[in-house]
Amino acid sequence: MQEVIDTAKRLLSDGTVNRVAGWKAGEFPYDVTPAVFTTVEEIDNGFIYNDFCAPNLSKYLIKESHKEGKILVFLKPCDTYSFNQLLKEHRILRENVYIVGVPCTGKVDIGTVRAMGIKGITDMESDGENVTIHTLYGDKVVPKTETLGDKCRTCKSKKHVIYDELIGEDGEVNNDGARFELVEKLEKMTPDERFEFWRGELSKCIRCNACRNVCPACSCENCVFDNPGSGIQQRAATDSFEENMFHLIRSFHVAGRCTDCGECTRVCPQNIPLHLINRKYIKDINVFYGEYQAGEDVMSRAPLNAYTFTDCEPGIVYERGGNE
């Protein structure tokens, strides 16, 4: 934590960068806000890096890297995949960004803590193992693993895939497949059960577009759903299936480009597990086109952007029982 602050001050003071993208402390430990700091004084007045800094800063660099001068950004391992993917899509100017990789042992999610029935949370401290939660109605100690959000519960990688400087030691890619466990559970359902599950979840959608706006893979300058000329801009769903289709269309659009950063689920105000749709596609891409992790590198062609003779045929849908 102190090392992160010192690094920010050093790189700002020695002129390597003229701005620092990081996290600003809020009213409580859990309500941190992404922020750009321009002076050492500003850093002293609120810059933090702790177990509550979940927001992925990569997408902010689309805008920030096009401003004058170099910006320092702190990226957690999973955030570096989003950065690489944006770089691959020519959305970020690499020469205007100085990346410092910061270690991450998973971020505490306030929604997860609240769902445990813990009310009136005024303060939280994490020692890496346990989280002490101070509330208006007494204190509670909970193992940190139970407080993690969906994006961290099955972490895909502790390895930074791009950086200029690293704080702490780099970790390893996690290939245990745990992140696909829930997807497998959904696959095992009957089509009707699965339909019911997704209808139940997606019907909660209020079309606020938080998932789209936070998504590093959703970087179109003008989304089709915001385009008055597209005919599908209605804020009112014209039928009861529209929200459902919105999410399916969006997930197809980011298929093969989604790095599984999990921000969509983290920000959803209705707690819809949107990341599971993307994970299903990631799993299928792995099966049909070979193991592929979006954002792992900058140069490789994504399976869905490259044609090869070994690509599966459309008939694969029937072979897998998709006509049932």
Add this chain to the structure above:
Amino acid sequence: MMFRLPINELDGFFAKIAAGRRLYLPVDQNDGTSAFAEWSEGTKMSENLNTLRSAKSFFFPQVTNLCDFNVKDKEIEVIDNRADSEDFAVFGVRGCDARAFTILDKVFLVDPIDSYYATRREHGVIITLACTMPEEHCFCNVFGIDATSPEGDVTTWKTDSYLYLNANTEKGEAFIAGIKDILEECAADEVEAQRAKTKEIMAKLPFANVSTEYFEKNTLLDIFNSEKWEKLSEACIACGTCTFVCPTCQCYDIKDFDTGHGVKRYRTWDSCMYADFTKMAAANSRNSQMQRFRQRFMHKLVYFPDNNNGEFGCVGCGRCLTRCPISMNIVKVIKTFGEE
């Protein structure tokens, strides 16, 4: 006059209300949050302090089909497809949401009266429930709301042994008269004891002493032109979640949907956070996210009070504090300005 019924007869109480009209109350969802849902035999009321979304949709739904048009050659037929509204009751509304209704009234029930809103308002009975376990994000007291004795047609207090009821309006009196056979008249001692206890907790809430003085003492233009908006809005992802969960956000858009043989005219919630908000044929008056972000807080803290004898357009429910993806909210805005 205070009435009560034993707490173990709550289900019978709900059944009695539901016999004469639809009854809605907060129900637990599978993710630990709660939402208003229609009561039926076996429905259990949520113990959560508040619902994830506010109660405003009972009177101002996210989508309203205003009317339809049938087009035939050069004739346009306008079809008012409103069915007569049914009577309904909402139980378990908290003090913040109850006050929000009176704020919405100041928008929709002034000339020209919004008949869609007015009809729903006429047909709905609001039964509020006093808070006993406020949370850290509550700051309704800042806006003069007493969560221990909320407004509404009928106020109720839930204790370990009784549900206490007191009517505040004519509609509330009529409601109580209709269920009088299961109630008994009583003293307010237990209610007063509960209120005192809750007030002690409320005095210790982190935002109990947030001051809105800055917005009362400075001019509209000074606040509007402040350099602070740029920093405050910097991380906003323009999702509009704050406006959708807010009990007082009331902006809407009207859109026509071409059905192929006619037109359906919809009213939908709009959000000042969106790029096409206030977009007109010629141009858009707010082109940056800073301007759109500023609009939301200027509306709540400056424009609304200017037009309504100083009453702020916020009720301190704290929903925007808990739902904003980047944790920027009205308390941070009020405090940032108050720092000067």
